[in-house]
Amino acid sequence: MREIRTESLTQALNKMLGTKIIRVEFQTEQLHGGTVGDVQLVTGNAKTTDGTDIRYKIILKVQMKWERYGDPDSWRREYGFYTSNLGSLFSESFRWPECYHAEMNGEENETQIWMEYIDGISGLNLTGDMYERAAEELGRFQGRLYAEQPAFLQSLANLSKVDYMKKFYLHYRSWNRVYDYVRSEDCEIPEHLCKMLIDIDESADEIFNRIEKLPVVLCHRDFWVTNILYLNGRIVVIDWDTAGWGYLGEDMASLIADKADIEHMVDYYHRCIPAYYKGFSEYANISHIVDNFVYEMILLMFGYRLVEWYMNAISQAPHQDQVDESSMYLSTLQKIYEMKNE
Template identity: 25%
Template sequence: MEHDILVNALNRSYQLNINQIGLYRDMIGRVYFLQSQGKRYVFKIYRNFKTDDALQTIRILNYLKANLYPVVSVVNTVQNESNIFVDCSEGSCVGVLYDYVDGITPNGKQEAGSIGKQIGKLHKLMESYPHKLAHKTKIDYIDDYISIMKEKNFDSEKIIDLQQYGDELWNRISKLPKSFCHGDLHTGNMLRNQRGEYVLFDFDDASGDYPSMDVAYMSDDTNFNQFQESMYDKTMHLYESFYSGYSKIRPLSNMEYNSIFDFIAVRHFQIISRIVRCQGLQSLDEKDCYEQYTWLMNWRELCIKKQH
């Protein structure tokens, strides 16, 4: 949307006097950094098809904030609304203003145990969440990636390989216990403040699905594009560190404990799908398709070798 229109909408809805605004990122949503009267804010415009996720994010953040869990704060409008709607080229989109968080991105390896303990508290607290959580399906986790490969006219035999692997993964993870899951948990979605707390944000992919997926994503020590066998052992080492803290609050079942390597594969299916649906088919070229196919097939073989 036009820069001046956005500034006017923010000034009108929040009674701000914006003297500085800049686009930080335009991917899953458009994120702006802005400043008004010496105070900094973050404004996020969610894509039209993410409206329900945006409204759920607000409910989750308000619940966690009310229960003194360290998360980013939602700034209400002068009418005490938690969001506004802005007109974009794709239609009416939810816009949310957040307080800017001072802090540093934590070292995921050195601080794994401490992060794990706090995430255990998150999952424990969300067991009492009073609102209904969204649930995602095999289409969201696996099948949309396959659909994209078909849209890209990728090698049909390789698509069958991906389908078979996806079915194997889903057959196992769909049997796992369900509860709250952040859905995109990594150190890029948290900041360590001066009190040593990990302030969490970006709950846009939260669901009532698999807490063990959060554990897996925080324990992922693989390279997303380049495959190396050593990544399995590195991930296991990081997992043990993270779980040493997490398990003090919320131990996993044996089935959940063994699921993390499946979720690391699922993350590839999921992230590629998420990016392409926001950025378009042109964001994925033939080289990317083969690279991810090779990565997933190698990971599949490595997990079989390591686990059996």
């Protein structure tokens, strides 16, 4: 947990509360922490110049320098976004949390972002209607930017590259540990699921050639349930550090398959993609697109990752939580299979 800088907190609260703060008291609660990222909920009382005490809640997100494979500057991307004009592109129905103060600590190679606390519904508490709403609002957001092509967005330097998904897939496919496992006699994954993964490998070049003809849009690239908050019929999306140029539908693959609601996964696949296309088509004509390739993107982005997670879980068995976890990854692969074969 990072130490709270009272001066930075006061600056953030001045903007958040719209008044001059002369003294602040605070408590912290760890929401997420690790070696490279730290998110804290900061609460307390702020005293104004006229002596009024105001209760507040605010989020502090600290990001340390680190190099994500294929995207080494992602750690400073969200800071760059919040200090740019990107926020003006959002709407009331689809937005990110408001930023009240952001700073870059050059000596420690870290960013600190003080932002709005959102008390919304998230994770596996999202209902099917909320999934669908998130998909439609994302499509509407991407469609508007695709149609309007804001000049400053084209000039933003630190965006993940359009071929990130392809490089990520090829990186996993070249990893002998997972590639050889699904082809080995010792593999404990059901044969039809292994064949699904092998088939996508054999068709990957052709599939990417067709995916690369889809519209290029601004992707969030981590659009999964934990980063989506539903609040009063509106969608708030957090964690924009992987965002960049990608292909139409990439974010739908994450929404549906990234540690999602397995029981309803196939249903959400059939509900969310039409909703996403509906939102996008309000701004851009995509009637010529016959195949959306979201199913293929799911396999390309998550197929070998699920194998890796499964292998890691069974290697730690027979502890019951690892057994349950390995079953969850197999169930996810099975649901992906059912999307195409139901």
